[in-house]
Amino acid sequence: MAQVAAAIDYIRENRDNFMLESKHTKICEPIVRKLDQVLVILERRIERRRAKTFANEALRLTKNAVDLWRPFYYKKRGDELEPSEISAFIKVFELIEKQFAELIRRETGIGPPIGEDHGRVVALEEDVQLVTSRLISRKMVHEMVAIVGRGGIGKTTLARKVYDSAVVRKSFDCHAWVTCPENLHRTNFQVNIAVQVMPSKKLKNAESMKKLLARFLESRRYLIVFDGIQTPQDWNIVQELLLAGCKGSRIITITSRRDIVHDGPDCFVLEKRPLSDEEGWELLNARVGFSIPTELEEIGRGIVMKCTGLPLAICKVGDELSKKEAAQDQWYMVLQQINQDQLLLYDSLDMAADALPFNFKQCLLYFGHFHEDYEVPVRRLIACWVAEGLLQKIIDVTETPEHAAEKLLMVLVQQNLIMVAKRKLNGKPKTCRMHYLLRDNWLSKAKEANSRPVNSKTVAYEPSRGKGMILRLADHLNKKDDSFPHIHGNNTISSSSFKKNYFDLCSFVSFDFREGPLPGEELGNFFRKCIAVGCFKKLRVVDLEGVFRPKLPDSIGKLTHLRYLGLRWTYLQTLPSSIGKLLNLQTLDLKRTYISNLPVSLWKMQQLRHLYLSEIFRCRFMPPPNNNTLIDIQTLWGAYVNEETAIKEGLDQLINLRKLGLAFRLTLLEQKALAKWITKLNHLESLRLRSLDHEAAQASDIYLEPLSDLKKLSSLYLFGRLANPIIMYNFPESLIEITLSVTGLMYDPMPNLEKLPDLRILRLFAGSYCGRKMVCSSGGFPFLRILKLWELEELEEWTVEEGTLPILREVEIRSCNKLEMIPDGMKHLLHCCELMITRMPAEFKTRISESQGQDWHKIAHVPSIIMKD
The missing domain is CATH 1.10.8 (Helicase, Ruva Protein; domain 3)
Incomplete structure (x- = not known):
């Protein structure tokens, strides 16, 4: 306990010093009070082992306070400081005081309610910013914001944080918060509102109160929160209130029932998602x-x-x-x-899963392909659902199968049947898994469903009943699996055994990730045998992602019902010549392979929707023969385009693309044709362009026309010197993610980029900006969460004004060797969780060294500061 005792002595000594200084300023008094509480806790619990953890944290915070106070005090107690410097100092000091308060709360159990402090950790601030922007809009029409989600997900925490914020309070003439009972009664809630918005009025009876309240609200801009709406009748009562007056009033409703919320032009719905x-x-x-x-x-x-x-x-x-x-x-x-x-929770989850419509159950059972702890990539899951036709009965005529699959997945997530394991930087699910309480029971159900014939009326295709034992097969390299000897065993197994088991197979997924040639050879032999005896005729999904160089037989062209062929990360060098016979193929994934040439017969695959190629090996996209075109293709990613590729009457025939990723080496004339085609892709959501020189090693010029008409574009990546940088003024407001590399901009891009209302991620990589100064203005970047500045070799000065980047979480500065110091405005970025400094000059790093650096106070509030060489 000597370490704890030493900490007590240090804290007591500095508490006394702060008390002396507090005679001259009241700034220290909150810290002194917190140190008093810390000492009481430590002295009471010095014999407990846990005291060491508490003491170490208290000691760290005390040192932060001392280090911050010392230079401030020695500058003649603030006489030499500007008012702005004093204000900044006080803010950081207040932050340390709050950290003390939280430390004490955790130790004593006394403090703020649960959920109040989790916003910084889980990006609650992004939702706060989104709801706030809807509320304070100066539109004079009435609007409702519905916050929807299951219990405990943070709906009320979000609404309360918005309701209590100063910017929202001052935007309305009056405010009320109504906690709804089980059945909302008009008179009761009106009395509740009247008491809050007209506290000085004497209410004689219900009838006079209602009339008085109606007149009062009609002439005012009001904000009312209804917490706990549960029935359609409650919803209708609230909507009646919304219709009164036209001063731009707002209503927030909080409910766990999505089915009673009606979308419309006057209702914005925010569905709170579970945490990953x-x-x-x-x-x-x-x-x-x-x-x-x-x-x-x-x-x-x-x-x-x-x-x-x-x-x-x-x-x-x-x-x-x-x-x-x-x-x-x-x-x-x-x-x-x-x-x-959670034993009781299992019963409710199992009942919810059992109550799902048949198609939903089939999609849930698909998790039987994967090990219980495997994080299933959403990309693969959705492609397989679509390929097997599991969504045909629930697809709206106005939406794509992929969009229907995404909505179905979110239903399963919202019902707590599927858990999101990881999310992309833009917030969308990246990987997922079945709820752990459902795994044992439902994975056994999945195994059973995958091993028996299915009634032809329940699926989009009809297997031959009774001929094949297995409908879906996942090879996990498990010797206990019945399929193991067929895939990895000897050649003595009879052909009748293959026919008995695999005649009706509709899906095959391999998880054989061993190194060396054996996995590819065994898999090739298995496919060759099955196809030779007439199996696999119903096969729709072949997913070999991660299997090293599978030896696909040329007979694979006989799999005429195949919809999905996944060969990502296989390092495959060639494709069978018969691949062009797979005329029903919807997804061909060749990303991370060594394939550099595609057969011209690819253009005959009229059902092809998603084509992923290996950009790093310059997989060339050849012009179509005759008048063939892939009219339904939505994804073309990783293709290499050069002067041999027809753009006019070639690529420009692909008009339904949603994701486009190209590397190209083209003349200016050809680039203009490419740019004109891109502006016509009205469904485009993601665009990645890399312009290469003749050696295909360095960046070349890239020509683009304004992209402002691409209203659905959310992700943009540009690699190459912008021949017409004026397009920076015409980026669509829908952009969420922007990456610029070697674009050679000579003027500060921030004034344009900070106006994009939904931008979450901004990466400015090597050579993207060649200017000396960069300014993030107040009010800019309202939703930016991640900012990366890499190898901006001429950047000397970066200014961050107060009020910009309000919810920024991560910043990385890498190899900006002329940048003199961290901007002063970093101290205002209170939601920043991580600052990474990579390969920066020694002088820059010295300025931000902990406690001693002259710029340390700018970043002292950031929990994670990482420095790399």
């Missing part, structure tokens, strides 16, 4: 108050998984763990308690 596993882990770390040690990580992640993405549950468990010793036995007890508490 990584977001939940981040929240748990923040809530327990210390970085969880390696020996507890497995148990901690197990706890997060069992909290099923609910911030409320994670906060409760985090608070409980923060009061316990950081030991495996203590944490394991908490994990076991969660297991017991």
Whole structure:
């Protein structure tokens, strides 16, 4: 306990110093009070082992306060400081005081309600910003914001944070918060509102109150929150209130029932999503108050998984763990308690899964392909669902099968049947898995469903009943699987055995990730045998992602019903010549292969919707023969285009693209034709362009026409010197993600980019900007979360004004060797969670060294500061 005693002495000494200084300024007084509380806790609990963890954290915060105060005090107690410097100092000092308060709250159990502090960790601020922008809009029409999601997901926390914010309060003449009972009664809620908006009025009776309230609200711009709407009748009552007056009033409704919320021009719906596993882990770390040690990580992640993405549950468990010793036995007890508490949850989940429509069940059962802990890529899952025709009965005529699949997945997520494991930077699900409580029962159901004939009336295709035992096959290299000897065994197994098992096979997925040639050879032999005896005629899905160089037989061209062929990460060098016979193929994924030439017969695949090629090996996209065109293709990614590729009456025939990724070496005339074609792609969502020189090694000029008409474009990547940089003024407002590399901009791009209302991710890579100064103006970048500045060799000065980048979470500065210092405005970015400094000059790093650097106060509030060489 000597370490704890030493910490007490240091804290007591500095508490006394602060008390002396507080005679001259009141700035220190909150810190002094917090240090008093810290000393009381430490002196009471000095014999407890947990006191060491608490003491270390208190000591760190005390040192931060001392280091911050010392230079401020020695400058004649502020006489030499500008008012703006004093204001900035006070803000950082207040932040340290809040960190003390949170530390004390975790130790004593006394403090803010659960959920109040999780916004910084899980990007609650992004939702706050989104709802706030809807509320304070000066549109004079009435609007409703409906916040929807299951219990414990943070709906009320979000609404309360918005409702209490100063910018929202000052935008309305009056405000009211109504917590709805089980049945909302008009008179009761009107009395509730009247008491809040007219506190000085004497209400004689219900009838006079209603008339008085109606007149009062009719002439004012009001904000009213209804927390807990549960029935369609409640919804109708609220909508009646919305119709009164026309001063631009707003209503927020909070409900767990999506089915009663009616979308429309006067109703904005925000569906709160569960946290991903990584977001939940981040929240748990923040809530327990210390970085969880390696020996507890497995148990901690197990706890997060069992909290099923609910911030409320994670906060409760985090608070409980923060009061316990950081030991495996203590944490394991908490994990076991969660297991017991969730036995009842299993029954409700199982009932919810059983109640799903047939097509939804089939999609849920598809998780039987994957190991229970495997994080399933959403990309693969959706492609397989579409290929098997599992969505045909639920697709709206106005939407694509992929869009229907995305909506179905979100339904399963919202019902807590599927959990999001990881999310992309733009917030969309990247990987997912089945809820752990459902796995054992439903994976066994999936195995059963995958191994027996299906009634032809229930699926989009008709297997030959009774001939084949297996409908869907996943090879996990498990010797206990019945299929193991057929795929990996000897050649003595009879052909009748193959026919008996695989005649009706409609899906095959391999997880044989061994190195060397054996996996590819065994898989090739298995396919050759099955096709030779007449199997695989119903096969729709072949997913070999990650299998090293599978030896696909030339007879693969006989799989005429094949819809999905996944060869990503196989490093395959050639394709069978018969590949062009797969006329029903919808998805061909050759990303991360060594294939550089495609057969011209590819243009005969009129059903092809998604084509992923290997850009790094310059897989050439050849011109179509005759008048063939891939009219339905939505994805063309990784293709290499040169002067041999026809653009007019070639590429420009592909008009339904949603994702386009090209590397090209073209003349200016050809580039203009390319640019003109791109402006006509009205469905385009993602665009990646790389212009290469004749050696295909360095960036070349890139010509584009204005992209402002591409209203659905959300992701843009440009590699090459912009021949007409004026297009920067015409980026569509729909952009969420922008990456610029070697674009050679001579003027500051920030004034244009900061106006994009939905921009979340901005990467300015090597040579993208060649100017000396960069300014992020107040009010700009309202939703930017990630900013990367790499190798901007001429950048010397970066200004961040107060009020810009309000919810920025991650910043990386890499090899900007002339940049003199971190901008002063960094101290205003209070939601920044990570600052990464990579390969920056020693002088720059010295300025931000912890406690001693002259710029340390600008970044002292950032929890994670990483420096790399």
